[in-house]
Amino acid sequence: MAQTTTYVEAPDTVAARPPASARLDAARYTSSEFMRLEWERMWTRTWLLAGLELDLREPGDFFVFNIGPESILITRTRAGEVAAHYNVCQHRGNRLTTEARGCVKAVTCPYHGWSYDLDGRLRAVPDADRFSQGIDRDALSLKAVKVELWAGLVWVNMDPEASPLADFLEPVRDRLLPYHFERMWLAKDQTVRLDANWKTAVDNFNEQYHVDFLHPQHASFVDCCNAANLLFAGGHRGVEVEGYVVNPRYPIPDELPPLLRGSIAPLGMDPADFRGRVTDLRRAVQKRKREIGARLGYDYSGFTDDQLSDVWQYDLFPNVIMTIQPEELWIMRPRPHPTDPDRCFFDKWTLRAPVHGQAGGTDIALGTGDKPAATSVRPTREEFDQDDVIAGKYSMTITIDQDIHYLRQMQAGMHSRGFTRAFLNDDESRVQHFHDWLDAALGGD
Ligand code: FES
Numbered sequence: 001m002a003q004t005t006t007y008v009e010a011p012d013t014v015a016a017r018p019p020a021s022a023r024l025d026a027a028r029y030t031s032s033e034f035m036r037l038e039w040e041r042m043w044t045r046t047w048l049l050a051g052l053e054l055d056l057r058e059p060g061d062f063f064v065f066n067i068g069p070e071s072i073l074i075t076r077t078r079a080g081e082v083a084a085h086y087n088v089c090q091h092r093g094n095r096l097t098t099e100a101r102g103c104v105k106a107v108t109c110p111y112h113g114w115s116y117d118l119d120g121r122l123r124a125v126p127d128a129d130r131f132s133q134g135i136d137r138d139a140l141s142l143k144a145v146k147v148e149l150w151a152g153l154v155w156v157n158m159d160p161e162a163s164p165l166a167d168f169l170e171p172v173r174d175r176l177l178p179y180h181f182e183r184m185w186l187a188k189d190q191t192v193r194l195d196a197n198w199k200t201a202v203d204n205f206n207e208q209y210h211v212d213f214l215h216p217q218h219a220s221f222v223d224c225c226n227a228a229n230l231l232f233a234g235g236h237r238g239v240e241v242e243g244y245v246v247n248p249r250y251p252i253p254d255e256l257p258p259l260l261r262g263s264i265a266p267l268g269m270d271p272a273d274f275r276g277r278v279t280d281l282r283r284a285v286q287k288r289k290r291e292i293g294a295r296l297g298y299d300y301s302g303f304t305d306d307q308l309s310d311v312w313q314y315d316l317f318p319n320v321i322m323t324i325q326p327e328e329l330w331i332m333r334p335r336p337h338p339t340d341p342d343r344c345f346f347d348k349w350t351l352r353a354p355v356h357g358q359a360g361g362t363d364i365a366l367g368t369g370d371k372p373a374a375t376s377v378r379p380t381r382e383e384f385d386q387d388d389v390i391a392g393k394y395s396m397t398i399t400i401d402q403d404i405h406y407l408r409q410m411q412a413g414m415h416s417r418g419f420t421r422a423f424l425n426d427d428e429s430r431v432q433h434f435h436d437w438l439d440a441a442l443g444g445d
């Protein structure tokens, strides 16, 4: 009984694996100098998940992606394309919008009224004749950012020379295709302001070592002790955990624990059938989902048996954490603070697979395939502080709340004169892998 780690060989298009040499010194998480290096060499040169395509359904729809000191405006143009530009007016540098999302006919600066088309082209300047030097509309149009779509997700890259998104995703893309993220609808949109470096949050999701201690409830529905850790080129990571099982470190109970009893109820399964044979449940759930998936409204045809029962977490470099099941996807995304290495913003989107034939019109598809019903309402983003979670005013689910409790203490500890650097075990291989690729992005020094 042990976790495993496998390095998945890279396709030829992807850079070779860096040496496992990153040292997790405290300053990596606390210093402004390291934060500056990350900004100049990593954030501004890599593909970043900017948002969800469901926010760009119609021409004029836009959303803003704030990352560190930068703000990027993403629009659906009149021609139906998705465009990304720096959210900054070319007159005197005002932010064009402070709204998180919306729908506009044109992008108009609130300061002096310069107006840009949805594709970034400068279209109107008040008192244009008072610019006696002339107005060069090409030079004064919004500054573009590379943008690409994949699986209902909108990605941007601030490096004009960046290689295509497909190259970036290649090491993991095929494993994620069966889930059809682009068909999912948004159930919850949350952001918590954390007193922790963005990497303190990433590290938390990159090891199962803390699960037995911090998340005791997991012992009654997943097996983290035998997690399969996967390392991919490009710094991506995965971990596959068996679901509908109990933690084999403890005596196997005679009856299904309450969490498992609750989770099989929607499948019409009887907990009494598993008295004395709790370990048979996982295979039985796989079989049952195949049998009645269509009746429940789910399309399970593209999944392996393991995918039907298990929880996968796939993490894309640098800051995307995805917890994936056929019916539900969480995308979590810690974003660096503009100036403070001790703070970050932690986003969580909860997405659900469509249930065919479901009554009601509240489902919003993630991609552009099915249009939502006219009554569809996108959930508004809940924004709150770490203290609101600790006080129980907001929740990102029990598990994430438990993690959030500790992140501030982790960050504080790294400022201590009594701490030098992290000391990792074999099961924290994903933490090491992430930092090795981060070091490679930073140039190794
Ligand atoms: S700064 Fe935008 S119009 Fe003047």
Ligand SMILES: [Fe+2]
Pocket: 204, 210, 211, 214, 215, 399, 403
């Ligand atoms: Fe955790």
